[in-house]
Amino acid sequence: MWITNRLAHQSALASLLSVLLGSGTVIAEQKSREQRIADNEVYFSSGDEPPSMDISKQVDSVSSMWLGHIYEGLMRTNAAGAIIPGTAESVSISPDKTTWTFKIRPSAKWQDGVPVKAQDFVYSWRRLVDPAYASEYSFIAITASLVNADAIVSKKLPKEQLGVRALDDHTLEVKLSRPVAFFDSLTSFQVFYPLRQDIVEKFAGSFATDPASLIGNGPYRLARWQKEQSMRIEKSDTYWDAGNIKIKAIESPAMVKDGQANFNNFRTGGIDTTGVSTPEIIRQAQAAKLKIETFQTGCTETLAFNVRPGRLFANKKLRHAVRAGLNRSEYVNKIVGVPGYKPAFRMVPDYMPGSQPGLTYRQEVKSPPVKDFDVPTTQRLVKEYLADTKQTQIPAFTLLFDDSVVAKKMAEYFQHSLSKLLGNEVKVETVPFKTRLQKSRDGQFDMVFFGWCPDYRDPMTFMDLLANNNENNSSGWSSPAYNKLIEQANSEADKAKRVQLFKAAEDILEEEAPVAVTDVSGGALTAAPELKGVKRTIFGFAPDFRAAYWDHK
Amino acid sequence: MSNVLTWGFLRYIGQRLAMAIVTLWALATMTFVFMRAVPGDPLTRTKEIPAAVRANLEQRYGLNKPLWKQYIIQMDRMFLHADFGESFRTVDRSVNRMIIENFPASATIGIFAMIFGTITGLGLGIIAALYRNSAIDRAAMLLCVVGIAIPSALIAYVVQYFLAVFPLVKLHVNQDYWFRPVGWGQFRDVILPGFTLSLGIITMMTRYMRSQMVDVAFAEFVRTARAKGASTFRVITLHQIRNAILPVVSLLGPIFVGAISGSLLIENVFGVPGLGAAYFNSISNSDYNVLMGLTVFYGGFFIVINLITDIVYGLIDPRIRFG
Numbered sequence: 001m002w003i004t005n006r007l008a009h010q011s012a013l014a015s016l017l018s019v020l021l022g023s024g025t026v027i028a029e030q031k032s033r034e035q036r037i038a039d040n041e042v043y044f045s046s047g048d049e050p051p052s053m054d055i056s057k058q059v060d061s062v063s064s065m066w067l068g069h070i071y072e073g074l075m076r077t078n079a080a081g082a083i084i085p086g087t088a089e090s091v092s093i094s095p096d097k098t099t100w101t102f103k104i105r106p107s108a109k110w111q112d113g114v115p116v117k118a119q120d121f122v123y124s125w126r127r128l129v130d131p132a133y134a135s136e137y138s139f140i141a142i143t144a145s146l147v148n149a150d151a152i153v154s155k156k157l158p159k160e161q162l163g164v165r166a167l168d169d170h171t172l173e174v175k176l177s178r179p180v181a182f183f184d185s186l187t188s189f190q191v192f193y194p195l196r197q198d199i200v201e202k203f204a205g206s207f208a209t210d211p212a213s214l215i216g217n218g219p220y221r222l223a224r225w226q227k228e229q230s231m232r233i234e235k236s237d238t239y240w241d242a243g244n245i246k247i248k249a250i251e252s253p254a255m256v257k258d259g260q261a262n263f264n265n266f267r268t269g270g271i272d273t274t275g276v277s278t279p280e281i282i283r284q285a286q287a288a289k290l291k292i293e294t295f296q297t298g299c300t301e302t303l304a305f306n307v308r309p310g311r312l313f314a315n316k317k318l319r320h321a322v323r324a325g326l327n328r329s330e331y332v333n334k335i336v337g338v339p340g341y342k343p344a345f346r347m348v349p350d351y352m353p354g355s356q357p358g359l360t361y362r363q364e365v366k367s368p369p370v371k372d373f374d375v376p377t378t379q380r381l382v383k384e385y386l387a388d389t390k391q392t393q394i395p396a397f398t399l400l401f402d403d404s405v406v407a408k409k410m411a412e413y414f415q416h417s418l419s420k421l422l423g424n425e426v427k428v429e430t431v432p433f434k435t436r437l438q439k440s441r442d443g444q445f446d447m448v449f450f451g452w453c454p455d456y457r458d459p460m461t462f463m464d465l466l467a468n469n470n471e472n473n474s475s476g477w478s479s480p481a482y483n484k485l486i487e488q489a490n491s492e493a494d495k496a497k498r499v500q501l502f503k504a505a506e507d508i509l510e511e512e513a514p515v516a517v518t519d520v521s522g523g524a525l526t527a528a529p530e531l532k533g534v535k536r537t538i539f540g541f542a543p544d545f546r547a548a549y550w551d552h553k
Numbered sequence: 554m555s556n557v558l559t560w561g562f563l564r565y566i567g568q569r570l571a572m573a574i575v576t577l578w579a580l581a582t583m584t585f586v587f588m589r590a591v592p593g594d595p596l597t598r599t600k601e602i603p604a605a606v607r608a609n610l611e612q613r614y615g616l617n618k619p620l621w622k623q624y625i626i627q628m629d630r631m632f633l634h635a636d637f638g639e640s641f642r643t644v645d646r647s648v649n650r651m652i653i654e655n656f657p658a659s660a661t662i663g664i665f666a667m668i669f670g671t672i673t674g675l676g677l678g679i680i681a682a683l684y685r686n687s688a689i690d691r692a693a694m695l696l697c698v699v700g701i702a703i704p705s706a707l708i709a710y711v712v713q714y715f716l717a718v719f720p721l722v723k724l725h726v727n728q729d730y731w732f733r734p735v736g737w738g739q740f741r742d743v744i745l746p747g748f749t750l751s752l753g754i755i756t757m758m759t760r761y762m763r764s765q766m767v768d769v770a771f772a773e774f775v776r777t778a779r780a781k782g783a784s785t786f787r788v789i790t791l792h793q794i795r796n797a798i799l800p801v802v803s804l805l806g807p808i809f810v811g812a813i814s815g816s817l818l819i820e821n822v823f824g825v826p827g828l829g830a831a832y833f834n835s836i837s838n839s840d841y842n843v844l845m846g847l848t849v850f851y852g853g854f855f856i857v858i859n860l861i862t863d864i865v866y867g868l869i870d871p872r873i874r875f876g
Contacts, residue, residue: 054645134612139606142603150605153605207645227826229658254826261734267721270735270736435593437597471601
């Protein structure tokens with residue numbers, strides 16, 4: 001190898017570099033896959049550096065994934081994605097569903113051996129809504145309708161007035177201002193994990209920045225964190241359910257976001273599982289005969305119309321024409337090209353649970369199937385539109401997209417296919433991400449590509465989006481009847497009645513078509529054949545290694 | 554070299570340092586203006602933050618203060634207290650710590666690329682010029698064209714595949730004694746990203762050195778040296794190379810700063826824990842303090858390196874006098 005030969009002559013350089021290398025880094029020994037299987041360890045790439053490991057501060061997929069292994073909420077998700085008791089062993093709910101009383105497990109312990117108390121939850125939740133602390137995610141407490149959360153965040157009441165208190169060390173009482181049917185699922189969410197006041201106060205500004213200052217109550221404890229380089233968590237013996245945790249250590253030996261680099265690292269045995277997230281990587285995985293698993297990430301993606309007066313898509317017929325004629329399966333299969341994505345027609349995706357166990361919302365409301373790529377309907381509507389407006393051709397309109405490589409490819413596809421479908425000129429404007437957000441909010445577009453990911457396990461997380469008080473409703477669409485139904489659903493304690501309210505609201509969307517839903521997002525991954533039980537659920541964190549194990553044949 | 558330590562020289566250094574501070578301040582001010590002019594702010598999200606929550610965050614970060622006050626606070630903290638402030642994204646992490654923890658990795662591959670790239674580039678340029686229009690010359694020029702034409706993203710993947718993945722997966726070489734595609738902490742991990750980064754430097758150096766060598770070959774002092782009967786070796790080393798290399802030296806400063814300033818792409822592909830990702834994220838997230846801090850840090854570096862280059866230039870070129 002000529003590179004290494006040349007380098008061999010530059011020994012002075014080598015020593016200079018090793019001095020530099022040594023100065024910033026702790027050299028950690030990395031194990032081969034055989035060793036990892038023998039020692040029950042898993043290596044993967046967590047992508048970006050976690051922006052923060054303080055549970056109340058930053059909620060993003062990378063931090064959530066690590067914190068989900070280090071902490072545990074009152075409830076937790078099981079392997080099937082269902083909500084089951086976690087640090088709480090039981091919960092009782094008042095008939096009006098506004099008072100929830102959780103019993104904390106006596107066996108629940110912090111990683112330094114101290115028992116978990118109800119007060120730890122009270123402390124953590126008060127910190128979340130404290131305006132002086134200013135957590136970006138304090139709005140989740142408002143969504144959850146914790147009594148007074150809104151007033152505390154707006155500085156009208158002190159944080160001690162929050163509707164949560166410890167009746168004794170093991171009893172936590174939560175008061176909600178309205179019945180929140182999905183409150184149990186919220187308690188499995190990162191910002192509702194407990195915190196120890198003594199630890200947070202002891203470390204203050206450096207809390208949760210290294211293994212010494214981060215003590216959780218979950219199955220794993222932080223063992224190593226080298227910024228932008230690596231992170232490692234190891235099984236904690238103090239966890240109440242430690243007997244069911246098989247993997248002894250989970251490590252991201254490098255923080256690499258690039259899908260191709262991660263795939264290369266996987267192929268050479270550097271990591272044990274990785275996403276195969278682009279058509280090109282999928283092709284390579286297939287060529288190498290790797291097993292590909294698909295999963296849903298559950299975000300609804302749409303083309304949102306600008307319905308503001310004076311805009312082209314203020315015309316309902318034209319909105320319906322676009323919605324009917326989209327070729328979603330072609331878009332998903334040929335343009336997105338990632339298994340796991342599915343064509344979709346309605347805001348609330350197929351997986352969303354309904355009011356009865358075992359039945360999804362979609363099954364419960366018995367939505368009729370929608371025809372994809374319904375060109376005759378489009379042609380009829382376009383003809384009607386042209387006759388109504390006495391025009392011979394639809395005026396040109398502009399699609400607003402991000403300027404990323406992926407988004408540009410999508411924009412080109414929609415430009416071409418819509419122009420073909422409607423027989424007019426379609427322009428594309430690709431702008432940086434933040435400019436796109438700004439323009440959407442200011443209503444400076446005709447049609448914008450817009451995705452929405454669920455915050456909680458209830459159709460409301462999608463239905464709420466088009467209500468008039470929602471800052472994210474960029475279409476400018478507003479319907480008093482729709483708003484009223486959403487308000488009613490918000491205060492309805494009966495789950496079955498709520499579902500019917502959502503159904504009625506959805507009928508309005510069907511009639512008005514403020515957005516054309518295109519697909520629901522997903523992904524694909526590959527893993528070492530012996531690695532089993534790694535979960536990716538829509539509402540939990542991903543990947544979830546709590547039920548993972550190596551299949552020692 | 555007796556001209557170096559004169560009053561003129563010291564006055565020159567003093568003037569340059571004063572200019573450096575003014576330049577840095579101007580750079581910081583321009584950065585401030587531009588980053589505030591871009592749509593959105595550090596709190597812009599796909600899912601908009603509710604107004605009450607946003608108000609609390611703005612207060613905590615001081616974003617609710619008038620712009621001129623924010624400007625004064627940032628300049629004061631930076632220039633009078635040597636503190637770049639905290640990141641809005643990686644909460645609780647100061648920009649100073651970010652530089653201390655992650656700059657060494659960027660600098661390591663940068664220095665490697667710089668040394669390897671400069672030596673290889675100069676060598677190739679000299680050989681190409683001496684054997685002008687030969688097969689070696691054509692090959693070197695082809696390499697340069699290819700080096701410019703291929704995007705560095707592709708080069709990184711190609712290097713990663715052919716030097717790490719292919720040998721490990723297909724040839725089954727020993728994992729312990731070979732490059733790994735992704736990793737950091739051992740000397741071998743420097744080579745692939747460093748090599749990838751050096752390709753741009755090699756391309757630039759080869760072309761520049763070759764054209765300088767060709768220019769010098771027809772200069773009168775080279776002809777005179779030959780006429781005096783100096784050996785070919787002596788003419789090439791003492792007359793041609795020494796004169797051709799001078800303008801190339803002035804390129805080293807900018808190339809060096811470019812090399813150590815962290816390439817997002819190369820660092821990301823090879824898992825180098827450098828500053829590239831932080832710099833990139835700071836732009837896409839309007840992370841004001843990080844963006845400002847890293848810009849001023851690299852800007853300062855650039856100014857210092859330029860100053861050193863000018864001084865070195867004076868040392869090796871007798872035609873330059875300070876004062």
